[in-house]
Amino acid sequence: MTTVQKIKEIEDEMVMTQKNKATSYHLGLLKAKLAKLRRELIDPKASGGGGGGLGFDVARTGIASVGFVGFPSVGKSTLMTKLTGTYSEVAEYAFTTLTTVPGTVKVHGAPIQILDLPGIIEGAADGKGRGKQVIAVARTCNLIFIVLDVLKPLGDKRIIEGELEGFGIRLNKKPPNISVKKKDKGGIAISNTVPLTNLDQDEVKAILAEYKMSNCDITIREPNATPEDLIDVIEGNRVYIPAIYVLNKIDAISIEELDLLYKIPNSVPVSSREWMNIDELLDVMWEKLNLVRVYTKPRGLAPDYSEPVILRNGKSSVEDFCNAIHKEIAKQLKYALVWGSSAKHARGQKVGLEHILEDEDVVCIYKK
Ligand SMILES: Nc1nc2c(ncn2[C@@H]2O[C@H](COP(=O)(O)OP(=O)(O)OP(=O)(O)O)[C@@H](O)[C@H]2O)c(=O)[nH]1
Ligand SMILES: [K+]
Ligand SMILES: [Mg+2]
Secondary structure, three states: OOHHHHHHHHHHHHHHOOOOOOOHHHHHHHHHHHHHHHHHHHOHHHHOOOOOOOOOOOOOOOOEEEEEEEOOOOOHHHHHHHHHOOOOOOOOOOOOOOOOEEEEEEEOOEEEEEEEOOOOOOOHHHOOOOHHHHHHHHOOOOEEEEEEEOOOHHHHHHHHHHHHHHOOEEEOOOOOOEEEEEOOOOOEEEEEOOOOOOOOHHHHHHHHHHOOOOOEEEEEOOOOOOHHHHHHHHHOOOEEEOEEEEEEOHHHOOHHHHHHHOOOOOEEEOEOOOOEOHHHHHHHHHHHHOEEEEEEOOOOOOOEEEEEEEEEOOEOEHHHHHHHHOOOHHHHEEEEEEEOOOOOOOOOEEEOOOOEOOOOEEEEEEEO
16 A cells, blocks of 8 residues: 555544544544654655655745745746745646746835746546646745635645645644653643643553654643644654735625635735736735844934835844844844834833834844
8 A cells, every 4th residue: 555545544533433531542642643743754765755856946045935836727836936036937728847947026125026936636636747846845934825716715725725734734823832741750741821722631541652652742732732742842843934925816806705815815816917006915915924124223313214125023131133234243242222113112111132023113223
C-alpha cells in the first residue's frame, strides 16, 4: 500500500468512528498515525523531492514575502502583474504560470516581495502536479494570499486549506500553548492549567503511546486545545503563517452576492482585472504583515518620513533599529530619544538598546 492509500484508509476509519468515551483512545491513535504518514509524504527523503525544486526557489528580496496560492486561472498572475508592475503571463487556460515569478510592491515605504506561483489542484500535497513545490515555497512566506474565484469560493477554500495543512502550514493560528518535556524516567504526567473542552486524557495517552513517549511532562494551557494541537507540538515542524482569502473577480457578481462574501473571515473581495477594492487588500495585507515603521530623526532636523526603517514585530528593539542601519551603530549608542506610541511622554523619552519600538515611532540616535 502506498502512503497516500494508507492515509485514505485511516481518514475513512476516522469518519466512521463516532467520538465518545469508549473510542477516544482509538481516535487519538488514528490521529497520531495520520500525522506520521503525512510527515512521510512531505519528507523529501521518503518521497523524492518535497523541496523547492528547480526554478521554484527565487532570490528573496524585500522585508517580507507574500505567496499567491490558488487553483488555476483564479487570477493570481493578473493580480501580481497589476500590483507589482512585473509581467507574469496571464491567459484563460489552466497552468499558465509554471514556476515562481517574483515581483515587488512598496507598501508604506516597505518593499514587499510578491511570489506568483503556479496553480495547484486537489492532491497537491500528495505529489499531484507541481503542488508540492508550490506549497514548499508558500511555507517560507511571511503571508499567504489564498486566491479564490468568487463564483466557487467556499469549496475551493476548503480544499486549498486542506492541502496547506497537510504540508504542516497552520493558517491564521497561534502555536498551541502546550509544552511537552521528555524525561528519562517517571512515566507520564499530564497537567492542564484550564479545564479542557476538546481533549481528554485518553486521547493524550493514545497520542503519546503512538509516538512511543513513555516518560514526559505535558502541560496544556489553553481550554480549546485539540488532539491535532498536541500532535503539532510533538511533530514540531509546523509553520504558523497569516493568510488572506482574496476573493477575485467580483466584477462578475451582483452586490447582493458580494454582501454574503464579506462574511468569510480574513477575506477581501477584489477584482484584479478591473482594479476594484485593491486599496482594502493593501490595508489588510499591511496589517497582517505586522511590520513596524520607524522614522529616523537626525539631531536638530525634522524626521525623515519618506524612508522608514522597517522592522518586524517581535524584533523591533532600538538595537534591531540600529542594526538595520549599520552594524557598528549599536556599539556607539549613548542613548536614543524616542517619540511616538512606545514613548512614555509626548516630549520624547530617553531609552537604551533594549527599548521596544512601535509602528510609526520617531528615533534620534545619540552616540557616545
Ligand atoms: N472577470 C474577471 N476575470 C479575471 C480577473 N482576474 C483575472 N481574470 C481572468 O482570469 C483568467 C486567468 O487569469 P490568470 O491571471 O492567468 O490566472 P492564474 O491564477 O494566474 O492562472 P494559472 O497561472 O494558470 O494558475 C484570465 O482570462 C484573466 O483575464 C478579474 O478580476 N475578473
Ligand atoms: K491561467
Ligand atoms: Mg498564473
